[in-house]
Amino acid sequence: xxxxxxxxxxxxxxxxxxxWHPDSNTLPVDAPPPLLQRSGVFYRQKHLLAIExxxxxxxxxxxxxxxxxxxxxxxxxxxxxLLRGRTLINLFFEDSTRTRTSFELAGKRLxxxxxxxxxxxxxxxxxxxxxxxxxxxxxxxxxxxxVRHDQSGAPNLLxxxxxxxxxxxxxxxxxxxxxxxxxxxxxxxxxxxxxxxxVAICGDIAHSRVARSNIHLLTTMGCQVRVVxxxxxxxxxxxxxxxxxFHEMAAGLGGADVVMMLRLQRERMSRGLVPSAREYFRxxxxxxxxxxxxxPDAIVMHPGPMNxxxxxxSAVADDALHSVIKEQVEMGVAVRMAVLDIxxxxxxxxxx
Amino acid sequence: MNPDTLFSGVRIVGSGVDLVGDLLVxxxxxxxxxxxxxRPDGAIVIEADTAILCPGLVDMRVALxxxxxxxxxxxxxxxxxxxxxxxxxxxxxxxxxPTIDDPALVQWLRSKGEATGSLTILPYGAVTKGCRGEExxxxxxxxEAGAVAFTDGLKPVASAxxxxxxxxxxxxxxxxxxxxxxxxxxxxxxxxxxSEQATRLGLPGxxxxxxxxxxxxxxxxxxxxxxAVHFAHISTGEALELIRRAKAAALHVTCDTAPPYFDxxxxxxxxFRSYAKxxxxxxxxxxxxxxxxxxxxxxxxxxxxxHQPRDVDDKRLPFALASAGGSGLAxxxxxxxxxxxxxxLALAAAIDLLTAKPAALLGIEAGRIARGAPADLCLFAPxxxxxxxxxxxxxxxxxxxxDGRALEGVMLGTWKRGARVFG
Numbered sequence: 001x002x003x004x005x006x007x008x009x010x011x012x013x014x015x016x017x018x019x020w021h022p023d024s025n026t027l028p029v030d031a032p033p034p035l036l037q038r039s040g041v042f043y044r045q046k047h048l049l050a051i052e053x054x055x056x057x058x059x060x061x062x063x064x065x066x067x068x069x070x071x072x073x074x075x076x077x078x079x080x081x082l083l084r085g086r087t088l089i090n091l092f093f094e095d096s097t098r099t100r101t102s103f104e105l106a107g108k109r110l111x112x113x114x115x116x117x118x119x120x121x122x123x124x125x126x127x128x129x130x131x132x133x134x135x136x137x138x139x140x141x142x143x144x145x146x147v148r149h150d151q152s153g154a155p156n157l158l159x160x161x162x163x164x165x166x167x168x169x170x171x172x173x174x175x176x177x178x179x180x181x182x183x184x185x186x187x188x189x190x191x192x193x194x195x196x197x198x199v200a201i202c203g204d205i206a207h208s209r210v211a212r213s214n215i216h217l218l219t220t221m222g223c224q225v226r227v228v229x230x231x232x233x234x235x236x237x238x239x240x241x242x243x244x245x246f247h248e249m250a251a252g253l254g255g256a257d258v259v260m261m262l263r264l265q266r267e268r269m270s271r272g273l274v275p276s277a278r279e280y281f282r283x284x285x286x287x288x289x290x291x292x293x294x295x296p297d298a299i300v301m302h303p304g305p306m307n308x309x310x311x312x313x314s315a316v317a318d319d320a321l322h323s324v325i326k327e328q329v330e331m332g333v334a335v336r337m338a339v340l341d342i343x344x345x346x347x348x349x350x351x352x
Numbered sequence: 353m354n355p356d357t358l359f360s361g362v363r364i365v366g367s368g369v370d371l372v373g374d375l376l377v378x379x380x381x382x383x384x385x386x387x388x389x390x391r392p393d394g395a396i397v398i399e400a401d402t403a404i405l406c407p408g409l410v411d412m413r414v415a416l417x418x419x420x421x422x423x424x425x426x427x428x429x430x431x432x433x434x435x436x437x438x439x440x441x442x443x444x445x446x447x448x449x450p451t452i453d454d455p456a457l458v459q460w461l462r463s464k465g466e467a468t469g470s471l472t473i474l475p476y477g478a479v480t481k482g483c484r485g486e487e488x489x490x491x492x493x494x495x496e497a498g499a500v501a502f503t504d505g506l507k508p509v510a511s512a513x514x515x516x517x518x519x520x521x522x523x524x525x526x527x528x529x530x531x532x533x534x535x536x537x538x539x540x541x542x543x544x545x546x547s548e549q550a551t552r553l554g555l556p557g558x559x560x561x562x563x564x565x566x567x568x569x570x571x572x573x574x575x576x577x578x579x580a581v582h583f584a585h586i587s588t589g590e591a592l593e594l595i596r597r598a599k600a601a602a603l604h605v606t607c608d609t610a611p612p613y614f615d616x617x618x619x620x621x622x623x624f625r626s627y628a629k630x631x632x633x634x635x636x637x638x639x640x641x642x643x644x645x646x647x648x649x650x651x652x653x654x655x656x657x658x659h660q661p662r663d664v665d666d667k668r669l670p671f672a673l674a675s676a677g678g679s680g681l682a683x684x685x686x687x688x689x690x691x692x693x694x695x696x697l698a699l700a701a702a703i704d705l706l707t708a709k710p711a712a713l714l715g716i717e718a719g720r721i722a723r724g725a726p727a728d729l730c731l732f733a734p735x736x737x738x739x740x741x742x743x744x745x746x747x748x749x750x751x752x753x754x755d756g757r758a759l760e761g762v763m764l765g766t767w768k769r770g771a772r773v774f775g
Contacts, residue, residue, distance in 0.1 A: 052552065131668060151670030152554035153624035172672070174554025212554060236557055237548040 043342050047159045047166040050175045051216040059184070059221060066185050066331070066338035073109070073334055080111035083344055088112040088144040089137060092169070093119050093130070096148055098304060098329065099169050099178075103146045106336035112144070130154060131161065138162040144340060147171070152209075165343040173207050179303050180213035182335040184221065186328050187258055190299050195222030200252050200294070201243075202228040203262035203284060203311050206235040206273075210303045211262055215241050228252030229284060232273045249284060253293040260301045261286050264311045277310050287313040291322065299324045354380070354770055356395040362405040362731065367708040367720040370700050375405060377727040380769035384723060400731060403764055406703045408440025408728030410719045411684060412608060412710040413530075413584055413656035415505065415677070416473075417749070418464070419457075420449025425661035425748045431468035433681040433747025435766045435774035438730030439657075440471065441711070441718045442681075446478040447505025453478035453489040455497035462498050470766070470773035472728075474500045474714060479518050479529060483507050488518060495525045500714045501582065503530035506631060506660075506677075508566055510536050515570060519579025528580040528606075528713070531570055533591060534632060538562040543672040545618050545633040553624065555672060558633055564590035571598045571605055580604035582713065585658045587613040587632040589642025596651045606713060607651070610658035611687035612678060612753050614643040620753060626667045626674035627742065628753045630660075633676075644696050647705065654710035655702075657684040661749030679749035683740060685732065686761035692734075693760055699734075727770040736762040 042057035051059075072079065088107040090100050100116060107114040119129055130149065137145065138161065145164040147155045152172030159166040170176040188194050199218050205211045205227045218225050219242040227238060228246040239245055246252030253259060264280060274280045286300065300312075300322045308314045317323055357377040364375055364385055374389040375382065391397060411434070417425030434442060444461060446452035452461060458475045465473025477499030478489045491502060502522060508531060509515045518529050539562045544550040546557025567583055571594060574581045586592055586607045598605040612630055617640045620628040628634060646652040660677025667674050688706060691697040697705075711719035718728060742755040765775030 130670065149670065151672055153672075154670040156624050157668070157670060172554050172670070173556075209554060212552070235551040236546045236559075238551050240548040241552065 046343070046346055047155075047168075048177050048339055048343060049155050049159060049166065049168045051177045051180050051213045051220075052175065054217075054220065056220055059181070059217060062181055062335070062338050062342065063185050063188060065341060066181065066335040067189070069334040069337040070185075070189075070331065073330075078109045078111075080109070082341060083107065083110040083112035086112045086143040086344060087141070088114045088146065088340065089142045090114065090116045090146045090169075091119065091133065091137070091148070092117065093147075093149040093154070094170070096170070098332075099148065102329070102332040103167075103169065103336050105333050106340055107144070109333070110337055110340055112340070130157065134158050134161045138164070144343060165346065167339060167343065170209055172209065173212075174209050175213045175216075176209040176303075177213050178332070178335055178339060179210050180217040181339070182328055182331040183214055183260065183301060183303075184217055185331045185335055186301065186324050187299070189327075189331075190324060191257060194218070197257040198224040198226070198255060199258040199260060200226045200228055200246075200256040201260045201262065202249065202252065202286065204233045204264050204268060205229050205238065205262070206233045207265070207268070208262045214260065215243055219243070226252050226256070230274060230280075233268070249286075249290045250293050253290060256294040256298055258299055258301065259286065259291065259294050261312050263303065263305065264307060281310055285309070285311055285313060286316050288315060291316055298322060301325065301328060304329070356383070356392050357727075357767070357770060358389065358391055358395045358397045359405050359731070360397055360399045362398075362400050362403050364405050364721055365700055365703050366406045367704065367722065369721040375721075375729075377729070377767070377770045380727055380771070382721065382723060382725050382727050385721065398731070398765070400733075400764060402735070403731050403733050404699070405729055405731050407707040407719045407721055408730050408766060408768065409438045409685060409706045410710040410714070410716075411439045411442040411657045411659070411681070412654055412714060413445065413610070414442040414659040414681070415445045415661065416448065417661045418448070421661075424663050424666070427464045427468065427473070429748035430659075430661070430681065431471045433679070433745065433749070435470045435768075436746035436763060437657075437682045438685050438732065438763050438766050438774075439681055440728035440730070440766065440768050441474065441716065442471065443474045443476055443500055443714055445503065445505040446476045447483045447507065451478050451482045452476065452499075453481050453483070453494070455490070455493045458494055458497040458499050469771070470768045472718070474498075474716065476501055476503045476505075476530065478502065479504045479509050480514065485510055485514065488514070488521060491522055491525050491527060495527055499527075500716070501528040501530050503584070504532070506532055508532045508534050508536060512569060512573065516573050516577055519573055519577040519581060523577065523579050528582050530582045530584055531566065533563050533566040533570070533583045533586070534558070535562045535565045538565065542633070543629065544621060545635045547618060547636055549618050549621065553621070553671070560588040560590055560635060560639065563588045563632060564594060567591040567594045571595070571603060574598070574603050574605055578604070580606070583607040585610045585613065585632060585656070586646070586652065587635050587643065588639045592642055592646040592651050596646075596649075599651065606653045608654040608656045608710070609643050609646065609652050610656055611680060611684060612658070614640060614647060615687045615690060616640070616753060621671070624671040626669065626671055627678065627751050627755055629667075629671060629674050629676045630678050630753060631676035634753070644691065647691065648696055652705070654713055655684070655688050655705045656710065657681050659749070660751075662751040664750075667751055677751065678753040679745065679747070679751050681747065682745045683752060683754050683759070685730075685763065686738070686759035687754060687757075689734060689761040690759065727767055729767040731764045731766075731775070733762045733764055735760050738762055
């Protein structure tokens with residue numbers, strides 16, 4: 001078994017321009033971690049960098065474990081011995097209060113020592129900061145590294161450099177795996193299943209890592225996924241990801257079980273992708289009238305923070321019948337506990 | 353005086369010659385060649401039964417790190433890599449620090465090439481002063497100093513008005529304008545070709561239309577001015593179709609491509625592999641096939657390495673921030689030969705694309721097998737295999753997009769004006 005501090009047994013790391021190493025994806029399989037012994041280990045990655053490529057059993061395992069943490073959290077109990085002595089670093093190159101807090105809480109509830117590091121994203125050379133910071137953190141021997149970065153693929157680069165398990169907390173416009181997992185858990189708890197549902201993801205698909213992770217997860221788990229938005233915010237050839245593209249909300253939401261709204265950043269207006277906030281709200285903002293096209297028991301989701309009156313009407317956002325936005329936040333903590341739990345099993349730090 | 357060199361029993365290929373026999377080098381020139389030559393006294397005899405002897409390669413698009421980015425590559429290290437790749441003449445891009453927009457710099461670059469003893473460096477002059485795209489450089493003085501053509505390197509001449517002036521004014525000196533065909537506003541911020549893969553990876557895309565737009569515009573301007581335009585590193589089928597039609601209409605339009613564009617496609621990026629980040633970006637498979645078709649039907653006039661040396665630190669960044677460009681001197685011949693081995697190209701056609709044709713575009717005496725021509729030669733074993741290994745390539749720049757690629761065609765030796773400079 002490969003151990004973290006046993007440098008002699010580690011293969012030489014030479015940079016070849018490949019940001020993926022075959023050895024970074026393998027977990028020791030000879031001794032399954034005790035907690036998962038009965039069901040077997042389906043999540044066999046060292047890191048959580050993306051949803052793309054995960055298979056249904058691995059996703060189900062994360063969701064099942066997260067569900068047990070929902071119950072634990074609601075009962076007010078904690079399990080502080082699980083990650084005792086482990087260090088979790090929240091390395092955020094982009095501002096985020098809710099995701100960082102959610103990971104911090106998840107780590108603390110499992111007994112990890114949590115350190116938050118906010119690295120200014122306005123520094124001149126972000127890339128240099130990334131590599132230097134990674135090297136520094138590696139020398140400090142942290143166990144779990146949660147990374148948010150404004151560049152797609154940055155966590156993959158980090159995973160190549162550090163020994164810790166890397167968790168992608170959002171990279172550029174690529175993926176936000178824990179958001180998709182918490183969305184799936186929310187859907188599963190509300191709808192009783194994931195497979196077979198029709199999910200409409202609406203808004204700025206082009207710049208949304210949440211959309212990509214959700215598309216991968218939901219198509220993998222057997223949903224009919226639609227993307228709805230103006231053509232300027234739909235990325236090239238997205239239909240090849242297994243989704244149906246709509247440019248009109250009424251059609252896109254027709255008969256949907258789940259309506260997932262995305263945040264529209266103000267910057268999209270200044271770059272000319274959308275003429276104005278009022279025009280966007282008129283055609284793509286979710287109000288009761290547009291929601292009426294979806295199934296009567298449809299749920300409304302949003303990854304937050306919301307731009308009320310831009311992509312979502314307050315009346316819908318706060319509608320207790322449909323909106324599950326607050327529940328998503330609750331699920332976030334449980335999902336992140338499950339992710340930390342599973343990834344920390346792979347380390348074998350407590351073994352002789 | 354150097355002793356004579358006699359190549360005996362080799363296959364001699366290039367500029368219309370294709371025979372198995374001998375070739376004699378005397379006083380730095382090709383003295384004679386034919387089915388069987390006598391052995392002069394004291395000659396160095398090189399016998400290589402299955403090897404191919406061809407003119408030293410003429411690489412018409414190379415960025416040198418020097419001057420200004422010596423941490424990436426020096427002229428000395430580029431010369432090493434060039435000799436190992438069989439390249440004896442190269443045309444150097446002017447977008448260095450300082451920009452090659454002054455006659456003295458052109459002369460300096462030429463003399464730096466002479467000093468290597470193994471390489472002729474033909475400087476391109478800048479189209480605009482400082483490659484800033486604002487005012488024309490001194491074409492006449494630069495030509496007089498030895499500039500072979502004009503280009504702004506990796507920057508396109510964006511303004512249609514300026515491009516018109518450049519094409520017009522260059523006519524007076526019989527000079528060609530070499531364009532990096534990419535519409536800058538469409539390509540702005542892009543990191544990969546616009547496609548499903550870019551969407552999956554969350555990378556900003558550059559549409560293939562960015563190339564076609566600039567090609568279409570410049571063909572029209574070449575028609576308007578009567579000037580000669582050359583498009584560098586063509587990567588899309590759309591652009592090739594436009595060039596094909598322009599050639600049929602007898603306009604002064606030519607183009608080259610680079611090995612990555614007929615050997616690789618966008619999937620080489622894989623999981624954010626920054627060594628595969630190039631400019632223009634690696635395209636879809638359909639475009640790669642179209643580039644091969646362009647090589648076969650003669651729409652593409654030359655194959656150039658498009659060598660862009662980069663340091664590890666230029667590349668070890670998140671993909672969109674990593675610097676675009678791949679090294680290509682050492683792999684130019686073998687990757688081109690892959691198209692011969694897979695049956696797309698005839699050997700003689702492949703050699704001409706690397707020697708006589710680029711030499712003709714640059715207007716120089718090189719790249720030919722002829723009596724009295726300079727003995728710039730390279731000898732290679734066409735079927736011997738090797739594997740590209742970034743980190744172990746000759747020269748300083750290791751940023752090859754072909755890392756891990758198995759290739760056929762091993763260089764046995766390179767000669768510059770009769771003197772052996774490699775092997």
